[in-house]
Amino acid sequence: MVTLTHYIVLSAVLFGLGAIGFAVRRNAIILFMSIELMLNAVNLSLVAFSRYRAELNGQVMVLFIYAVAAAEVAVGLAILISLFRHVREVDVTRFNILKW
Amino acid sequence: MDLYFWIFAVMAVAAGLFTISSREPLSSGLGLLTVFIALSALYLHLHAPLVAIFQVTIYAGAILVLIVFVLMLLVSPGERMRDIQENASYRVMGGILGLTMLGLLAAGAKGVSDLICARSLPEGFGHPSGFGDLMFREYLLHFEVVSVLLLVALIGAIYLAKKRI
Numbered sequence: 001m002v003t004l005t006h007y008i009v010l011s012a013v014l015f016g017l018g019a020i021g022f023a024v025r026r027n028a029i030i031l032f033m034s035i036e037l038m039l040n041a042v043n044l045s046l047v048a049f050s051r052y053r054a055e056l057n058g059q060v061m062v063l064f065i066y067a068v069a070a071a072e073v074a075v076g077l078a079i080l081i082s083l084f085r086h087v088r089e090v091d092v093t094r095f096n097i098l099k100w
Numbered sequence: 101m102d103l104y105f106w107i108f109a110v111m112a113v114a115a116g117l118f119t120i121s122s123r124e125p126l127s128s129g130l131g132l133l134t135v136f137i138a139l140s141a142l143y144l145h146l147h148a149p150l151v152a153i154f155q156v157t158i159y160a161g162a163i164l165v166l167i168v169f170v171l172m173l174l175v176s177p178g179e180r181m182r183d184i185q186e187n188a189s190y191r192v193m194g195g196i197l198g199l200t201m202l203g204l205l206a207a208g209a210k211g212v213s214d215l216i217c218a219r220s221l222p223e224g225f226g227h228p229s230g231f232g233d234l235m236f237r238e239y240l241l242h243f244e245v246v247s248v249l250l251l252v253a254l255i256g257a258i259y260l261a262k263k264r265i
Binding site for chain 1: 102105112113119125128129132135139143146148151155158159162163170173174221222225226230231234235238239242246249250252253254257259
């Protein structure tokens with residue numbers, strides 16, 4: 001029997017994977033993918049809670065998260081392209097252009 | 101229906117691990133695509149067909165295409181297409197992805213249901229009409245704010261990508 005707990009644990013595992021990826025990887029695009037992984041984990045828990053409580057509000061929240069994620073990815077990748085033009089690198093440890 | 105959950109849960113976790121551990125960014129993207137598809141299958145299980153469709157179109161469609169496009173722009177000279185095609189991990193990932201899509205199609209054809217839980221569902225739960233009703237009654241202001249946010253992000257992204265920093 002699949003219960004709410006299963007979904008919450010799965011969501012936590014995915015969020016943890018995203019957080020680990022964000023902490024250990026250095027490629028900026030993979031960092032973006034890790035953020036997407038974390039957002040997806042949150043979406044899964046929202047939909048699971050929505051199903052558990054039998055209310056649609058959680059699913060509407062997921063739609064808003066989609067919009068915010070799309071905006072974030074568009075701006076983030078634009079910043080990345082801009083940075084790449086400047087330093088020819090996507091390794092985040094090499095970005096120090098905000099340093100005095 | 102337990103097997104359905106476990107298959108896609110294991111698939112999502114495995115693909116997530118592959119995403120954060122893969123050496124090449126492009127195979128990471130493939131792993132991320134698999135996570136998106138597996139989660140969309142789980143949304144079907146949770147009686148959220150509309151969210152599952154949004155997941156496939158917005159995430160697996162729009163956002164991942166954007167990521168892969170930027171990846172192609174920024175790919176380093178060492179990583180040519182031939183090297184990618186000769187890499188065995190792509191075939192494995194492609195196989196897993198194909199199986200996921202097949203499972204999703206099968207589930208869609210058969211119809212999935214029944215997460216055992218506290219409350220029984222109202223009629224038409226998760227269908228577009230109730231969804232739109234809630235969104236344009238309760239969350240109308242949020243909806244408009246999100247549209248402004250998307251417009252600002254669009255203009256900002258064009259401005260940033262054009263200008264040298």
